[in-house]
Amino acid sequence: MMSSRTSEKIAFLFLFLATLLIVVPVGLIIVIIIQKGWPAISWEFVSDIPRQGMRAGGIFPAIVGTIYIVLGSIIFALPIGLLAAIYLSEYAKNNYLNRMIKLAIVNLAGVPSVVYGLFGLAIFVIFFKFGASILSGSLTLAIMILPIIITTSREALESVPYSFREVSYSIGASKWQTIRHIVLPNAIPGILTGTILGLGRAAGETAPILFTVAAFYLPQLPKSLFDQAMALPYHLYVISTQVPNVDEKVRYGTALVLLFLVLFMNLVAIIIRYQFRKKKKW
Amino acid sequence: MIKIKVENLNLWYGDFQALKNINLAFEEKQITAIIGPSGCGKSTLLRVFNRMNDLVEGIHMTGEVTINGSNILSKRVDLVTLRKKVGMVFQRPNPFPLSIYENIAFGPKIHNHGKSREIAQIVESSLKSVLLWDDLKDKLQESALQLSLEQKQRLCIARLIAVKPDILLMDEPCSTLDPQATDRIEDLMRELKNNYSIVIVTHNMQQAARISDKTAFLLLGELMEYGETTQVFTNPKNSKTEDYITGRYG
Numbered sequence: 001m002m003s004s005r006t007s008e009k010i011a012f013l014f015l016f017l018a019t020l021l022i023v024v025p026v027g028l029i030i031v032i033i034i035q036k037g038w039p040a041i042s043w044e045f046v047s048d049i050p051r052q053g054m055r056a057g058g059i060f061p062a063i064v065g066t067i068y069i070v071l072g073s074i075i076f077a078l079p080i081g082l083l084a085a086i087y088l089s090e091y092a093k094n095n096y097l098n099r100m101i102k103l104a105i106v107n108l109a110g111v112p113s114v115v116y117g118l119f120g121l122a123i124f125v126i127f128f129k130f131g132a133s134i135l136s137g138s139l140t141l142a143i144m145i146l147p148i149i150i151t152t153s154r155e156a157l158e159s160v161p162y163s164f165r166e167v168s169y170s171i172g173a174s175k176w177q178t179i180r181h182i183v184l185p186n187a188i189p190g191i192l193t194g195t196i197l198g199l200g201r202a203a204g205e206t207a208p209i210l211f212t213v214a215a216f217y218l219p220q221l222p223k224s225l226f227d228q229a230m231a232l233p234y235h236l237y238v239i240s241t242q243v244p245n246v247d248e249k250v251r252y253g254t255a256l257v258l259l260f261l262v263l264f265m266n267l268v269a270i271i272i273r274y275q276f277r278k279k280k281k282w
Numbered sequence: 283m284i285k286i287k288v289e290n291l292n293l294w295y296g297d298f299q300a301l302k303n304i305n306l307a308f309e310e311k312q313i314t315a316i317i318g319p320s321g322c323g324k325s326t327l328l329r330v331f332n333r334m335n336d337l338v339e340g341i342h343m344t345g346e347v348t349i350n351g352s353n354i355l356s357k358r359v360d361l362v363t364l365r366k367k368v369g370m371v372f373q374r375p376n377p378f379p380l381s382i383y384e385n386i387a388f389g390p391k392i393h394n395h396g397k398s399r400e401i402a403q404i405v406e407s408s409l410k411s412v413l414l415w416d417d418l419k420d421k422l423q424e425s426a427l428q429l430s431l432e433q434k435q436r437l438c439i440a441r442l443i444a445v446k447p448d449i450l451l452m453d454e455p456c457s458t459l460d461p462q463a464t465d466r467i468e469d470l471m472r473e474l475k476n477n478y479s480i481v482i483v484t485h486n487m488q489q490a491a492r493i494s495d496k497t498a499f500l501l502l503g504e505l506m507e508y509g510e511t512t513q514v515f516t517n518p519k520n521s522k523t524e525d526y527i528t529g530r531y532g
Contacts, residue, residue: 163376167438170334170372171389171445172365181392182378 033255040253049219054239055246059254064221065134065229066203066261069213072138072225073145073202078195080142081149085191088150089157090179102154109147114207116144121211135225137213144208145198152197156190157183192273196266203262206233216242232258285310285449285479286331291345293326295338300326302503304345308496313471313480315494315511317487319531322500324483328451331481332368333361349449366393369442371452375434377426377441382418385426385437389445408440412470432463436470450474452482456489468493487527491515499523 002010044058051057088105092098120140130136160183168178206214214234222229236254239246286308293301300323308314316324329335330347333354346353354364377385386405405422409415414436418429426437435455442450452471456464471480471493484490490497490511497514499507499522507514507523518524525531 163372163374164378166334166337167372167376167378167441168388169337170332170365170370171392171441172362173388173392174362177392181388186379 037252037256040249062230062232062235066232070203073141076142085150085153089154117208133226137209140208140212141202148198149194152194153191156187160186188276189273196269283310287348289346294342296340312495315490315497316483318500323503368449369447371455373454382426383422386444408444412436412440450478450480
């Protein structure tokens with residue numbers, strides 16, 4: 001029989017090693033990308049168009065394209081996702097059909113992203129004739145991140161204490177007034193968490209934009225919603241596999257910029273969330 | 283004058299009958315206490331008067347409850363109007379996670395009681411009527427959640443008064459408070475009785491004896507006794523009431 005001290009030590013060791021096993025690769029990825037990519041970073045790299053078959057110059061159009069596509073997808077996904085979440089958590093009765101719908105939405109988050117890409121190609125590019133465009137790409141990404149936004153928003157709404165709603169009704173507020181003035185303000189931090197997760201996912205995906213928006217090489221900025229655009233993840237894929245003799249530092253530099261962009265967007269959302277959390281005091 | 287009249291009220295949660303053939307009449311500008319052991323249906327009865335039971339699924343009622351001359355169990359009753367007239371104080375003080383000012387302004391705002399100046403006046407008069415104004419007038423913008431339990435409960439009463447009800451339902455309003463605070467809230471209730479009809483549910487028989495004009499004793503969903511508080515406590519007609527108030531069960 002092991003003494004409780006020994007078993008405590010062994011348990012601690014395994015738990016600690018498991019955590020280390022996760023932290024080390026993540027840390028290594030960041031270190032390697034910074035180490036190999038940093039030499040490529042310059043003002044020219046982030047502000048110029050690609051030159052010499054994407055072996056020199058900058059990645060400006062891809063940065064702009066990614067920002068457009070990600071913002072576009074959030075503009076579509078956040079309002080629709082939030083409204084659906086409000087319906088599901090506040091209005092939908094707890095019956096078999098609604099439980100199935102909730103389960104289906106959770107599971108949609110696990111569908112491989114290339115499937116969303118094909119769906120976007122069939123629906124937006126071909127059926128609605130939007131062509132390969134920022135509109136098609138944004139809509140496709142929006143559909144991909146909707147399950148994440150709906151699920152996290154629903155959890156945020158449901159975590160608002162029941163007693164707040166009860167009081168609000170007892171004062172004579174209608175259901176919508178209660179949601180609008182009491183439930184929603186208290187759920188905003190959680191809703192923003194979902195948005196952050198959605199942002200990160202939309203910015204980093206390659207497959208959904210492959211058929212719907214991403215341009216192989218387009219040395220100019222998109223002028224309308226119906227233009228194609230370059231995007232960082234796809235550009236990274238292209239210069240890593242499709243174009244020979246691209247300098248390693250250009251590839252890692254592109255990865256670094258993508259990483260930084262996602263980090264920056266998350267940071268903005270985290271700051272907004274922090275501002276709201278400061279106000280929430282229960 | 284009779285404020286609330288209950289006739290042949292039955293209430294079921296699914297198959298379980300929680301209230302059995304209740305007949306009662308509550309007087310205007312009096313405090314009526316509803317007492318009885320846990321699970322006797324006293325909170326359920328209280329929540330009939332502002333139809334808060336409607337939030338529970340599978341509830342079913344028969345009979346009539348008349349407030350200000352109209353049957354509030356009717357399908358056509360407008361719950362917003364009803365709940366404006368019949369306010370509720372809950373067991374746990376439950377201010378919204380907002381400022382003191384916004385907590386009280388919430389009701390007037392959703393009911394469109396005029397402009398911000400009028401609302402400011404409502405906030406002031408409501409806080410005055412629960413004797414919080416002098417303590418809180420300089421920190422109206424601070425969070426209501428940092429107040430003491432007693433102040434929170436007073437704030438919750440002020441939040442109700444701001445929508446100008448005429449009946450106050452209180453569901454064990456002092457159960458989380460210490461004896462001194464309970465004493466002061468009871469003083470407040472005696473004060474409020476001049477303007478409002480109050481129905482209080484309480485576990486605390488001394489409290490019922492101290493503050494109420496009339497007392498109703500419920501047991502397992504049935505009304506065992508209803509009468510003047512002094513009579514119910516000194517000379518109960520029903521032997522079950524006597525057993526309960528002398529502490530033989532409950």
